Amino acid sequence: MRRMAKFDHLYGRLSTKLLNICIDSICKSQQIEKAESVLIDGIRLGLLPDVVTYNTLIAAYCGIFGVDAAFSVVHRMKEAGINPNTVTYNSLIAGATRHGLFSGALDLFEEMLRVGMHPDLWSYNSLMHCYFRLGEPEKAYDVFHNIMLGGLSPCRITYNTMINGLCKNGYADNAIMLFRNLKRLGFVPGITSYNILINGLFKSGRFNNARRMLDEALKSGCPPNVITYTIVLKGLFRARRFEEGIEIFWEMKSKGYTFDAFAYCTVIGIFVKTGRIREANDCMAEMLKNGIGLDLVSYNTLINLCCKEGKLELAYQLLDEIEKGGLKCDEFTHTILIDGLCKTGNIEGAYQLLEHTTMLGFDSKVALNSFIDGLCKAGHIDYAMMMFESMEHKDSFTYSSMVHNLCKARRYHCASELLLSCVRSHIKILKSAQRAVLDGLCYSGFARKAKKLESKIRIARLLQSNLA
DNA sequence: GTAGGGTTAG
Structure with a gap:
């Protein structure tokens, strides 16, 4: 009987370890629900989850759902009578960091100290990372210094x-x-x-x-x-x-590098920006053929390519795929589509999407800039001016686009006013936009006004550089 | 726990 009990004990320990390995592997394939059901089955079979089991789940929840969801697991863990340890906190801190919640990560670190837990090298590495991301390099350096001085070996x-x-x-x-x-x-x-x-x-x-x-x-x-x-x-x-x-790109290919979504999106983005649509399309075809899992950025990149080619139908098909795949469109997706609609002359569609986007709570300056430019190109320059004036935060794109379009419509006086107010607001403007106003004024018989404008711009810039 | 500020407008 004694031998049996001994085996039982060994069996129990091994099984919890096996359970943990199993849950870890399921979590790594992002199947949290499945991991949870394996845990329930394990408990039904009499296995006792330990701190490693919960830490594995916490790390997975952090990665997939965020820190708040992970906290519910911490709560369950405590209810089961298991105390969080340093690894638990490290996972939570890592989760917060991954979701850009750097101050939250710092709070967790403080909480760790408050409850008397000893941070390890992982905790300090994360802490340094957080300080750097918060733009506090001095504090990060202090942490680094303390690691070097303390008993931890970096x-x-x-x-x-x-x-x-x-x-x-x-x-x-x-x-x-x-x-x-x-x-x-x-x-x-x-x-x-x-x-x-x-x-x-x-x-x-x-x-x-x-x-x-x-x-x-x-x-x-x-x-x-x-x-x-x-x-x-x-x-x-x-x-x-x-x-x-482009040579580097071919070098990568000839050396047989496996492209991932990052690499493909970088290359497609470059091809699109330099107008090499055919190459961009070849890249897209290859990306899809190679079965690269498409995330939101990949979809946005591909939708952008479709829009640039004027293939809006294909763009909308990809949009459907995003939603069917359980992903959520972001500001980029909407902005890309709004610009695509503008560029293909569908101002009405662009306007509707812009309204929808605003209703969803996105406040995209880029989309507004795109729309204003679209309005001008479609000949609605007065309406564009109204929107321009109602815009709270105008930037270099807003001004450059509006000034260019006013010049194209031969409204040089209005353009010169905008140009001057842009310069006086310390906002950069494309050199070509400034040139268009000055040339326009000259050619339409206002050479003296052009000269005056030029000197006003020079004075404004001089004053700014003196003040700076 | 560190590395690609992968995608949008003039």
């Missing part, structure tokens, strides 16, 4: 989080200095570290340094991955080095 993620945070907060030079110092102290960077730095250098406009860093990665035995290529592609595109970017 890991690669600690260093990468620090280097990335510095880059993202505009301290690319400090990031590189830290990187060099750490390397001297024995830190062996992986491709993630190099990607962080290459991206940081590209974004601060230092293309040659970025290229050199890429070479350094290769020489250090870190082959680039799909993320490296996407960074380089985007960086070159941002620098308007389109041909080099």
Whole structure:
């Protein structure tokens, strides 16, 4: 009998472990309901879920439904007599961070300390990340300093989080200095570290340094991955080095890189923006053929492509797919469609969608800009002016578009007033829009007014630069 | 727990 009891005990422990492995694997395939039913079955069979079982569920709830839903699991856990541990809090903090709730993550960290729990390296790494995302690099640095001084030994993620945070907060030079110092102290960077730095250098406009860093990665035995290529592609595109970017794309293909949704969307976006619709279509076909799971950004990218080709019907088919697939359209989706409708001359449709979008609570300045431009192009310039005047927040696009369209309608005096008020409001305007007004005034016999306007603009800009 | 500010307007 004693032997049986011993086996029972062993069986119980093993089974909880098996149950956890099973739930973890189901959660990883995002099937929370199935995981819950496996848990219920397990309990019916007499298995006792432990802290790992609940932590697994909490991590999954955080990822899929958000932190609030995860808290309901914490509640259930406590009811079952199991106390949350550091991993529970780390999961909740990670969940909050993933959903952009950085202040909420900080609150959780404080709560952790308040209830007497000891944060581990994961908690501190997350804390640093949150401070950086909140634009508080000094506080992040304090955490880093404390990790180094305290008994915790930092890991690669600690260093990468620090280097990335510095880059993202505009301290690319400090990031590189830290990187060099750490390397001297024995830190062996992986491709993630190099990607962080290459991206940081590209974004601060230092293309040659970025290229050199890429070479350094290769020489250090870190082959680039799909993320490296996407960074380089985007960086070159941002620098308007389109041909080099397209070359990188072909290089990726010839080396047999597997494209993911990020890479495909980047490339399709670039093709669309440079007017290479045929190539964009080939890419889309390949993306669909390769069975890439389409998320909302992918759908938005494809809908945009359809709109640019004037294939609105196809765009609406994709819209149906979004809703059938359980995804929710966002501001981008609506804006893309509103612009598509405007560009195909369906102003009435665009107006209806704009109203619907506003009713849904989206406040898209881009959509309004698009619509105003659409109105002008369809010949309703007075109505466009009315909307323009009623707009609370006008930006560079609003002014550039309106000024251009007024010039096209030969209403140079009105355009010159807008141009001047734009400059005086410290808003940038396209050089071509300014040129259109000045040329328009000259050619229509108002050369003196053009001269005066030019000097008024110069004075306004001079005053601004003095004040700055 | 770190890396692609993947998609929109002039």
